[in-house]
Amino acid sequence: MTTTESITSQEFTGSVALVTGAARGVGKETVRLLHERGAQVVALDLRDDVQDLATQFPGVHSLIGDITHEDTARRAVRETIEAFGGLDILVNNAGRTLNKPVTETTAEDWDAIMAVNARGSFFFAREAFRAMSQRGGGAIVSTGSYICTVALPHGAAYSASKGALAQLTKVLAVEGGPLNIRANIVAAGVIKTDFLDSFRLDSREYLASFADAQPLGRVAQPEEIAEVLCFLVSPRSSFVTGALVAADGGFTAI
Numbered sequence: 001m002t003t004t005e006s007i008t009s010q011e012f013t014g015s016v017a018l019v020t021g022a023a024r025g026v027g028k029e030t031v032r033l034l035h036e037r038g039a040q041v042v043a044l045d046l047r048d049d050v051q052d053l054a055t056q057f058p059g060v061h062s063l064i065g066d067i068t069h070e071d072t073a074r075r076a077v078r079e080t081i082e083a084f085g086g087l088d089i090l091v092n093n094a095g096r097t098l099n100k101p102v103t104e105t106t107a108e109d110w111d112a113i114m115a116v117n118a119r120g121s122f123f124f125a126r127e128a129f130r131a132m133s134q135r136g137g138g139a140i141v142s143t144g145s146y147i148c149t150v151a152l153p154h155g156a157a158y159s160a161s162k163g164a165l166a167q168l169t170k171v172l173a174v175e176g177g178p179l180n181i182r183a184n185i186v187a188a189g190v191i192k193t194d195f196l197d198s199f200r201l202d203s204r205e206y207l208a209s210f211a212d213a214q215p216l217g218r219v220a221q222p223e224e225i226a227e228v229l230c231f232l233v234s235p236r237s238s239f240v241t242g243a244l245v246a247a248d249g250g251f252t253a254i
Contacts, residue, residue: 011234013038016084020067021094023050025193029226030091040084044076067094067120077127086135089233090128092121092142099154110157117161137180139233144185146248166244173242182241184232189248190219215250
């Protein structure tokens, strides 16, 4: 066992985590890492296949729900507490994207993206805050995007929603400090998941083009982003809060 493995092997023992957008990609990898490292995990997703996680990772509790509904956040936190006795970690991973020019972006488009990336994440953060304050502290991390710090064409709604999430994170950190609640956000780069398939029709070609545009010469694997998310809710990052942590292969360094 390497030094890193020995440090992380059971670092979440005794902790209870709630992960949204958990059925696939980064969310699924985050559930796997938290579970392997000792956490009791509740995995939530809109898709039915989130239920498969309970079989793949025995002990994981699966929930189906739409994060844009306020009651979903309340139910998820309540059922987490009922199942495991409390809540220590929230991973706000659920997200939605859109690739449209400003002039073609409708009010419905804007509202749909904001409902998931900003409003839904707020609902879960608020409910987690309430539970964690009674628990004596906790950690919240959100999956953001490099696009909240740089501008790309056809990303108005998506960029604005992730920018809102980044600012929400700072407020959570400031209000959470006295309560021993930390909050951070990962500005993730392009990741090799099926998330891109909802972004544009030529998603595979688009993915390849981004590989060449980054100093590391490739895009991220889901587990690489999951590792950063897990670090930011672990005891190893105990003095990190209010941070936007870039995990984009160096794209925003150019």
